[in-house]
Amino acid sequence: METTTTNRLYKPEAMIFDMDGTLFKTETLLIPAYHELFDRLREENLYEGETPPEELMLSCLGMLLEDIWRKVIPDSSEAVRRRADELLLELELAGLKEYATELYPGVKDTLEALSERGVRLFVASNGLEHYVKGVAEAHGIHHLFEGIYSAGEYLTASKVELVRLLLDNHGIHSAWMVGDRSSDVEAGKKNGQAVVGCAYAGFGQGPELTGSDVLITSFKELIRLYDQAEKS
Known part of the structure; x- marks a missing residue:
């Protein structure tokens, strides 16, 4: 299955990732x-x-x-x-x-490649603080993120609110929200950002990802998407 694009993408300053079902094989x-x-x-x-x-x-x-x-x-x-x-x-x-826990294939290499291209990387998760940071630390990707935001740490009532806080705190104007659930789509769109829907996890299928600007079927596709995106 190929990447499905519905809207034109522009190179972002930052990418904001959900954790469960996006980076981590929960x-x-x-x-x-x-x-x-x-x-x-x-x-x-x-x-x-x-x-x-x-x-x-x-x-x-x-x-x-x-x-x-x-x-x-x-x-x-x-x-x-x-x-x-x-x-x-x-x-x-x-x-x-x-346990032998896993990230999705290509996650670490892709994050490293995006970081090398100058993309600022963040996590925004509805999980608990120590869990979200613990997953990143256990899999050796914690250092790649400028910030790891969780509802558990910031006591936000929705992912929309969490992403808004992240954008404001770091002065970010253009970002891609990358996730596998409708809450990720909503968080990106209501904050005026592009949304990359992750269709590989198996949790966020069908209507969950309606409204995404692009759907990807493997995490590694992000590098090609970024390289082909237009400069804003």
Whole structure:
């Protein structure tokens, strides 16, 4: 499948990346941590019954954690959801050291190539601060980013707000928002930026990426897109 372009792209000052489903193959960490999380909740008498389907959790990637738990464990109390937050972070940070987690193919090389071209690189994620930074550190890409922004650190209510804060803090006027969910498309468009939709992850398919300026089927396509983009 070839890159699908719907709008003309101009060379940006910066690229802003979602983490889960864009840079990081989230399921390599999330699935084992997710099952262990519910084992712990049952041990602590905070949850009864079977673990909700892992597909349900994967379908929520890109949402704020509080919205994820409302969908995954809708009948649980606020206290149980807060405990789930704590356990998930604990298990994921441990899992980054224990499990064979993966970035998508070509992520590190592509980020390095973009950095060499003078592109300013950032992350904007709806995840928790220590998780998002932990993934970047575990996979040796932390140093490539000028800033790693997370909803968990900045307490933003939406990715639109998080990206606006990032743009303002760093004086960025032109950027590509690169992500795999509708929240990424919205964050780019509502902040007046181009959007590159990532159609390779399997989570953000179909209507999720409607409104993107271009769709890519591998991360490495970003280099060609940047090199062929017009100067603004």
